[in-house]
Amino acid sequence: MSEKTYLTTDFTLRSWFLTTDHKRIAILYFASLIFFFFIGGAAAAAIRIELATPQADLVSSDVYNRLFTMHGIIMVWFFLIPSIPNTLGNFIVPLMIGARDLAFPRLNLMSWYIFMLGGCTTLFAIFAGGVDTGWTFYTPFSTLYSNSYVIVAAAGVFIAGFSSILTGLNFIVTIHRLRAPGLTWYRLPLFLWSLYATSVILVLATPVLAITLLLMATERFFGVGIFDPRIGGDPLLFQHLFWFYSHPAVYIMILPGMGVINELISCFSRKEVFGYKFVAWCSLAIAAVGFLVWGHHMFVSGQSLIASLVFSFMSFIVAVPSAIKVFNWTATLHKGSIHFDAPMLYALAFIGLFTIGGLTGLFLACLAFDVHATDTYFVVAHFHYIMVGGMVTAYFGGLHYWWPKITGRLYSEYWARTAAILIFFGFNLTFFPQFILGAEGMPRRYHVYPPVFQVWNVLSSGGAAILAVAYLMPLFYLGYSAFFGKRAPANPWNAPGLEWQTSSPPPEFNFETQPVVTREPYQYNERFDAEPQNA
Amino acid sequence: MTDWRPPLPLIGAWLGLLALLALTVTLAYVPLGAGNAVVALTIGTIKAGLVAAIFMELWHRRGLTLVFAGAGLFWLGILLWLGSMDFMTRT
Numbered sequence: 001m002s003e004k005t006y007l008t009t010d011f012t013l014r015s016w017f018l019t020t021d022h023k024r025i026a027i028l029y030f031a032s033l034i035f036f037f038f039i040g041g042a043a044a045a046a047i048r049i050e051l052a053t054p055q056a057d058l059v060s061s062d063v064y065n066r067l068f069t070m071h072g073i074i075m076v077w078f079f080l081i082p083s084i085p086n087t088l089g090n091f092i093v094p095l096m097i098g099a100r101d102l103a104f105p106r107l108n109l110m111s112w113y114i115f116m117l118g119g120c121t122t123l124f125a126i127f128a129g130g131v132d133t134g135w136t137f138y139t140p141f142s143t144l145y146s147n148s149y150v151i152v153a154a155a156g157v158f159i160a161g162f163s164s165i166l167t168g169l170n171f172i173v174t175i176h177r178l179r180a181p182g183l184t185w186y187r188l189p190l191f192l193w194s195l196y197a198t199s200v201i202l203v204l205a206t207p208v209l210a211i212t213l214l215l216m217a218t219e220r221f222f223g224v225g226i227f228d229p230r231i232g233g234d235p236l237l238f239q240h241l242f243w244f245y246s247h248p249a250v251y252i253m254i255l256p257g258m259g260v261i262n263e264l265i266s267c268f269s270r271k272e273v274f275g276y277k278f279v280a281w282c283s284l285a286i287a288a289v290g291f292l293v294w295g296h297h298m299f300v301s302g303q304s305l306i307a308s309l310v311f312s313f314m315s316f317i318v319a320v321p322s323a324i325k326v327f328n329w330t331a332t333l334h335k336g337s338i339h340f341d342a343p344m345l346y347a348l349a350f351i352g353l354f355t356i357g358g359l360t361g362l363f364l365a366c367l368a369f370d371v372h373a374t375d376t377y378f379v380v381a382h383f384h385y386i387m388v389g390g391m392v393t394a395y396f397g398g399l400h401y402w403w404p405k406i407t408g409r410l411y412s413e414y415w416a417r418t419a420a421i422l423i424f425f426g427f428n429l430t431f432f433p434q435f436i437l438g439a440e441g442m443p444r445r446y447h448v449y450p451p452v453f454q455v456w457n458v459l460s461s462g463g464a465a466i467l468a469v470a471y472l473m474p475l476f477y478l479g480y481s482a483f484f485g486k487r488a489p490a491n492p493w494n495a496p497g498l499e500w501q502t503s504s505p506p507p508e509f510n511f512e513t514q515p516v517v518t519r520e521p522y523q524y525n526e527r528f529d530a531e532p533q534n535a
Numbered sequence: 536m537t538d539w540r541p542p543l544p545l546i547g548a549w550l551g552l553l554a555l556l557a558l559t560v561t562l563a564y565v566p567l568g569a570g571n572a573v574v575a576l577t578i579g580t581i582k583a584g585l586v587a588a589i590f591m592e593l594w595h596r597r598g599l600t601l602v603f604a605g606a607g608l609f610w611l612g613i614l615l616w617l618g619s620m621d622f623m624t625r626t
């Protein structure tokens with residue numbers, strides 16, 4: 001190995017912390033997100049330990065409130081939202097389109113610093129005494145009653161929002177302007193379509209979150225009447241503004257995962273994605289229609305019946321493009337030459353778990369059902385099936401798929417498959433019982449519960465223990481492979497994407513010569529009908 | 536990127552914004568009934584227009600940039616439209 005790769009051009013700390021190389025910035029994000037995932041995970045572990053028994057034994061109600069708030073805030077804004085876009089996206093987007101870097105490399109670095117500033121601000125709030133409002137910061141609790149570090153925590157989220165906006169902007173401009181010659185829109189890998197749709201949401205929705213948090217802080221700090229009816233505010237305004245951001249944000253948290261799944265399914269079925277154009281446009285449809293459904297979080301809030309009906313109807317509409325994708329993935333598998341490599345195991349898990357999460361979302365979108373299920377564990381199970389079963393699974397799948405490209409090393413297929421299976425098993429054991437608990441009426445956000453619920457809670461906590469071990473495993477075998485693994489060839493999966501045409505790991509500016517695209521994506525059958533080689 | 540321009544339009548726009556701010560505050564103390572809200576919102580819209588045209592330099596832009604800026608406005612419209620649907624029809 002005499003050629004310099006992006007990892008070996010320079011070894012100084014300075015060369016990492018002042019880098020403008022999208023690949024190195026992706027690594028910075030990887031490291032930061034692992035850190036935040038552990039903090040959020042620690043809170044989850046404490047919650048599940050507490051809930052193993054009906055009484056309060058580990059923490060008081062006050063501490064419990066702080067735990068689930070910390071878990072939610074960290075996992076949503078400091079793990080899931082940046083997860084795939086800022087790590088895999090950052091690394092792969094320029095490679096996939098045959099560019100030297102993102103359109104604004106320095107902005108990319110700045111977005112990482114802003115993210116870290118926001119993260120540290122929120123962490124400070126958490127360790128100085130915590131926040132107890134839940135990740136939703138609902139008023140009037142957050143503005144009038146809570147005695148916790150609401151403003152500091154919200155400030156961290158506010159700051160991190162700018163990082164989201166910059167990333168979205170960077171991706172949009174990159175995909176518009178830096179595509180290799182011949183790479184038309186309909187030749188883009190579907191991962192890029194989904195990241196493009198995600199970026200549009202990031203740019204259009206995040207400012208509303210910033211304004212909402214600012215208004216909340218203004219009312220809390222200065223007593224200006226915005227949400228408090230006694231001083232002229234409207235109590236539901238906060239929820240409207242918050243969910244105008246946060247429902248689209250749940251699509252920020254799933255679209256990139258869907259994008260990764262397209263790449264995995266087609267690679268390990270050795271087939272092109274069925275209905276390419278449908279899948280591509282469904283990403284944009286989800287992004288657009290996702291803005292019209294936020295009121296389904298407010299069915300019991302006292303919003304008008306007409307509004308509830310409209311939002312309920314729109315929620316059914318928004319499920320259509322997601323369902324189209326699921327059917328198209330299934331059709332892609334049909335008559336494929338299926339290989340159960342580790343990334344494929346994650347992809348298959350994704351399809352099943354996402355489908356359960358999405359379908360239960362439709363249950364919740366029914367007005368009459370939601371009155372019973374809202375604020376119960378049914379909702380908790382619903383969104384964990386999508387966010388953890390879906391997005392985190394896709395994240396791991398993508399990480400394994402592109403790992404040889406990122407590190408230039410091969411991991412142990414045996415351990416990778418074991419971890420994938422264990423994650424699937426642990427996940428379902430943790431969250432499926434929560435559907436049952438919710439259907440039986442166990443409310444969310446309490447640290448004690450009637451003893452009749454204990455069996456399902458013990459199962460759930462047991463599953464969480466398995467899940468914790470399973471999530472730790474990649475840290476070891478991937479970590480080991482990064483230093484001692486077998487060298488990866490440029491294209492270990494025999495995949496046609498541009499990212500596989502440069503060496504593994506790529507040189508600093510990605511390609512020795514400017515690649516030119518002459519074919520549609522996912523042409524596995526023509527030149528690339530060989531099998532994947534990672535053994 | 537456009538060429539560097541003398542900041543005259545920027546200063547002008549900034550003074551304009553300050554003047555409009557003064558107008559907002561003054562008119563807030565003039566009792567106009569429902570007119571107060573109308574006046575405040577109108578002035579607010581003009582301010583936003585100034586910021587978009589001059590500070591965001593949309594005045595000299597065309598094509599895709601305007602499409603994206605228009606999208607921002609359109610999405611704000613969605614927020615106001617579906618949001619006010621609740622407020623208007625509440626019982």
Ligand code: HEM
Binds near residue numbers: 359365382
């Ligand atoms: C098929 C499309 C979906 C539909 C129809 C849907 C529907 C719903 C409904 C009606 C609720 C409110 C339940 C309640 O509070 O009573 C809800 C909650 C939630 N959903 Fe979904 N959902 C969908 C997809 C998603 C996706 C893709 C995600 C995340 C990636 C997600 C994450 C969440 C979260 C986090 C909550 C709970 C928020 C909270 O109160 O803390 N949903 N969903």
Ligand SMILES: [Cu+2]
Binds near residue numbers: 247297
């Ligand atoms: Cu929602």
